[in-house]
Amino acid sequence: MNILIGFVSIEGQTRKIAEKIAEHVEKAGHRAVFFNVTSMAEYALERPEAVILCAPIHAGRYPAPFVDFVRRERDFLKSVPSAFVSVSLFIRSEFEEEREEARHFPDTLMAETGWTPGRVLNAAGALRYTEYDFFKRWMAKRLAAREGAPTDASQNFEFTDWAELERFVADFLAGVRA
């Protein structure tokens, strides 16, 4: 089966997540069509039979080119089994109301685009302090302090649960085959 793995990534963690998904998809014997939705290229020569999209939350929203892509491709996305991985920091917050907010980020995307993925995973992203410029580092530290994440900007921190991601992909593939 051809499976489209579409992603957008500002700082690289969602790309890493999409790459892992592609690895799992290929290991399960399918063909992963890896696609950065901001590349403006056509995403496949052959029509994908299932789709997994991944996008990060930055300043409370998904990147605009990703939302535009989903809106533009809505009819196709509705026509195949689909899954969505929402990447954020709030989902690993110490505070329940922030985790709850993160669980609702995908609802906003669905309301804005009309696409309802068959499965949704809310995955924790990363803080790559050493790669940010001054302003981003300042924003990220504020965000981290607010939700109990580490604020030592001399290091990077990865919160993604790779085992959970692998299970999510396996469940999705099992559902597609069923």
Ligand SMILES: Cc1cc2nc3c(=O)[nH]c(=O)nc-3n(C[C@H](O)[C@H](O)[C@H](O)COP(=O)(O)O)c2cc1C
């Ligand atoms: C400038 C900045 C703003 C962010 N804003 C939010 C936010 O509003 N809510 C949230 O849950 N995570 C927020 N994050 C955390 C990102 O979702 C997390 O770092 C994720 O791994 C980024 O994915 P990417 O590396 O693919 O861009 C922010 C991160 C940065 C650097």
